[in-house]
Amino acid sequence: MRFVDEFREPELISKTAEEIRRLAGTERHYRLMEVCGGHTHAIYRFGLKDILPANIELIHGPGCPVCVLPMGRIDDGLSIAQQPDVIFAAFGDMMRVPGTQGSPLEHKARGMDVRIVYSPSDALKLARLNPDKHVMFFAIGFETTAPSTALTMMRGRAEGIRNFSVFCNHVTIIPAIRAILDSPDMRLDAFIGPGHVSTVIGCRPYEWIAQNERKPIVVSGFEPLDMLQSIVMLLRQLKAGEAKVENQYKRVVPWEGNRAALRAIAEVFQLRPYFEWRGLGFISQSALRINDKYAEWDAEQRFEVPGIRVTDPKAAQCGEVLKGVLKPHQCKLFGRECTPEHPIGALMVSSEGSCAAYHSYEHRKAAMVTSLSSIA
Amino acid sequence: MCLAIPGRIVEISSDNVDSALVDVVGVRRKIDLGLLQDDKPSPGDWVLIHVGFAMSKISEQDATDQMNTLRMLGEIDGAMQEVQGYGLEEVN
Numbered sequence: 171m172r173f174v175d176e177f178r179e180p181e182l183i184s185k186t187a188e189e190i191r192r193l194a195g196t197e198r199h200y201r202l203m204e205v206c207g208g209h210t211h212a213i214y215r216f217g218l219k220d221i222l223p224a225n226i227e228l229i230h231g232p233g234c235p236v237c238v239l240p241m242g243r244i245d246d247g248l249s250i251a252q253q254p255d256v257i258f259a260a261f262g263d264m265m266r267v268p269g270t271q272g273s274p275l276e277h278k279a280r281g282m283d284v285r286i287v288y289s290p291s292d293a294l295k296l297a298r299l300n301p302d303k304h305v306m307f308f309a310i311g312f313e314t315t316a317p318s319t320a321l322t323m324m325r326g327r328a329e330g331i332r333n334f335s336v337f338c339n340h341v342t343i344i345p346a347i348r349a350i351l352d353s354p355d356m357r358l359d360a361f362i363g364p365g366h367v368s369t370v371i372g373c374r375p376y377e378w379i380a381q382n383e384r385k386p387i388v389v390s391g392f393e394p395l396d397m398l399q400s401i402v403m404l405l406r407q408l409k410a411g412e413a414k415v416e417n418q419y420k421r422v423v424p425w426e427g428n429r430a431a432l433r434a435i436a437e438v439f440q441l442r443p444y445f446e447w448r449g450l451g452f453i454s455q456s457a458l459r460i461n462d463k464y465a466e467w468d469a470e471q472r473f474e475v476p477g478i479r480v481t482d483p484k485a486a487q488c489g490e491v492l493k494g495v496l497k498p499h500q501c502k503l504f505g506r507e508c509t510p511e512h513p514i515g516a517l518m519v520s521s522e523g524s525c526a527a528y529h530s531y532e533h534r535k536a537a538m539v540t541s542l543s544s545i546a
Numbered sequence: 547m548c549l550a551i552p553g554r555i556v557e558i559s560s561d562n563v564d565s566a567l568v569d570v571v572g573v574r575r576k577i578d579l580g581l582l583q584d585d586k587p588s589p590g591d592w593v594l595i596h597v598g599f600a601m602s603k604i605s606e607q608d609a610t611d612q613m614n615t616l617r618m619l620g621e622i623d624g625a626m627q628e629v630q631g632y633g634l635e636e637v638n
Binding site: 211212215216261262286287288289290291292295296299311314315317318321325365366369370391392393394421422424428429430431434 | 632
């Protein structure tokens, strides 16, 4: 039980788990969606399901930017980088994500100039260091990452760096939640709200979920105790027939978000009319494009982009898993054709994807020592 | 990718107020403070860092807790690899 000591306040975890059992009772079933891939990862890592009563079901949401990126966008980005003197720069998470002709890493092995960067500003630095090349930053992420891309572009423009562009795949979380709620086969009771996205957007953008959809939402931290407390807060609301936005992660998330970050997003980006999400299909106004003021730094305007559309294999049931209709292991391909080493579907691609998380932890449960069940 | 890494501001660059040296458990790297321009941190303050940018000011206790969270999530190696990569020192 070497991990048990590392959990903060194990007695409090036990008490909180007990409170969840008391509130949940046995009469009804609760379906709670954790929107953020970081929460999904943490839930499996900590074996949280093992200490929740059977009538509390956690549905894993769409908040993994690598997972929801359509394969065609990877092909498009790589096709730009096929052109002479272009450097393809991206976060490490992107490097093993397969396109139809292979991942960025496989393209690197075939001679493409592919670089891992840990910050968008380092992609800009690469452009400064390589004035005879063009550096294209393959940008992904929700509102957590979009401000950093935006500020980097503002700095590039101010400096007059012209051998730098961004292939923008930034997406926004609210329309994805709306699409899930609008889905006819979706039955959710409440949401565990994303932690780090909310440091940027704050808690107000979730108010329609409570007011219009009558679903409680609690913005949550990532520790076991955080998530258990958030579940208590959701159950209390549900028991009382309330629907409010609450913030469990106050130590990091200000109610109003980060206004400077929102200003940076507004300066550089505008909403796309629609964007395709892997597993969910086209969602209107769900992604960001670069506005005309920054057109010169927009890879999509600067280069010929083929606009490749790749249909995921029909047998892959990512959409059903994303909406919580199926559990990862209920997909026909799970663990057979589709594994973290050879991902076919979107949710197996990143460790924050629910299939990859399920595969990594649930499959090895017998050997797991991280389970919370021993203390709760 | 969605890692939020706690760091302590060591000094703010004299020629660029948006650039600061931070210390993340002994590793020192430059980060960008441009997203905190409404609430500028000072040397000694703790911040949460995401992809090389300070995203929010936090307390020392929160910084300790966040490091603990990363440890529990098995993300410490990833976080340190990310921090060491800032500024391209460890890559290319």
